[in-house]
Amino acid sequence: DGGITQSPKYLFRKEGQNVTLSCEQNLNHDAMYWYRQDPGQGLRLIYYSQIVNDFQKGDIAEGYSVSREKKESFPLTVTSAQKNPTAFYLCASSSLGGDRPLSGANVLTFGAGSRLTVL
Amino acid sequence: GENVEQHPSTLSVQEGDSAVIKCTYSDSASNYFPWYKQELGKRPQLIIDIRSNVGEKKDQRIAVTLNKTAKHFSLHITETQPEDSAVYFCAAPTGKLIFGQGTTLQVKP
Numbered sequence: 001d002g003g004i005t006q007s008p009k010y011l012f013r014k015e016g017q018n019v020t021l022s023c024e025q026n027l028n029h030d031a032m033y034w035y036r037q038d039p040g041q042g043l044r045l046i047y048y049s050q051i052v053n054d055f056q057k058g059d060i061a062e063g064y065s066v067s068r069e070k071k072e073s074f075p076l077t078v079t080s081a082q083k084n085p086t087a088f089y090l091c092a093s094s095s096l097g098g099d100r101p102l103s104g105a106n107v108l109t110f111g112a113g114s115r116l117t118v119l
Numbered sequence: 120g121e122n123v124e125q126h127p128s129t130l131s132v133q134e135g136d137s138a139v140i141k142c143t144y145s146d147s148a149s150n151y152f153p154w155y156k157q158e159l160g161k162r163p164q165l166i167i168d169i170r171s172n173v174g175e176k177k178d179q180r181i182a183v184t185l186n187k188t189a190k191h192f193s194l195h196i197t198e199t200q201p202e203d204s205a206v207y208f209c210a211a212p213t214g215k216l217i218f219g220q221g222t223t224l225q226v227k228p
Contacts, residue, residue: 033216040128042208042220043163058215090162107153108216110162 003027006091006111013078013085013118021076021114023091030096032074033108036060037088046089049074050096078116089114123211125219132199133227140222142209143191149211152185152192155218157206166207167194199226 004025013019023032031050035043045058049068063082068074074093078085090113094106125142132138142152153168169176169183169192176183180199185192196203204226209219 035218040220042125043218045215045217048215056215059217106151107165107168108155108163110164112162 004091004093004109004111006089006114008114009112011114011116013116015118016080018077018079019116021078021089021091021116023074023076023111024072025074025093025109026072027093027095027109028071029093029109030071031094031106032068033092033094034058034064034066034074034076035090035092037090037113043090046076085116086118087116089116123209123217123219125209125222127222128220129223129225131225131227134199134201136199138194138196138199138203138224138226140194140207140209140224141191142193142211142219143189144211144217145190146211147187147190151212152183153210154181154183154194155208155210157208157221159205163208196224199224201226201228 007022033048034046037043044060046064047055047058047066049055052068052071055066055068063079065077091111092108094108123144150171154166155163156166157163167178167181167183169185174185180197182195206221206223208221210216
């Protein structure tokens with residue numbers, strides 16, 4: 001599936017529950033990202049990681065948590081603190097390099113996405 | 120904070136016409152400007168990108184132009200076809216990759 005796999009594709013959650021979305025890549029990419037997609041708002045960055053055991057908050061990190069214990073994996077947990085979690089979540093990865101290696105200026109490969117619905 | 124503004128949010132054209140989508144960015148240090156296309160129900164995919172050492176890049180019916188002085192770049196699609204219908208996103212790196220809000224392009228047959 002293009003080297004980056006997200007699961008599950010669809011997920012339903014009751015209010016007050018935490019859920020974890022999986023993202024695995026076999027592209028040997030150093031950087032991984034989580035975006036949230038809502039209609040009319042484009043892709044908003046939740047968290048990103050450029051190296052194992054390190055990650056940074058994006059623009060909308062509140063109510064989310066991540067881990068990067070392995071280069072290949074970057075799971076996202078949507079916690080009960082996220083007030084409006086219903087959305088389409090996209091994971092992406094990229095290589096690093098170039099004159100601004102931390103700038104994100106490399107091609108992103110996206111997963112197929114996970115659609116989370118809160119009941 | 121750093122941001123990327125994209126316009127228009129929706130665009131409807133007749134098949135065969137041209138379509139232009141414009142993005143402006145705020146970080147003058149940005150030097151890489153990709154465009155992604157997301158067809159309905161599918162993942163975004165890179166369609167063209169440009170680096171700041173050139174002003175224009177073409178790939179068949181699509182082209183991207185960059186004006187670093189004005190801090191804007193544009194996607195041009197010529198001879199549009201129904202399969203060009205999709206959501207298009209621009210992006211600019213500002214320490215991380217920031218996306219524009221997206222443009223929904225509808226090509227009417």
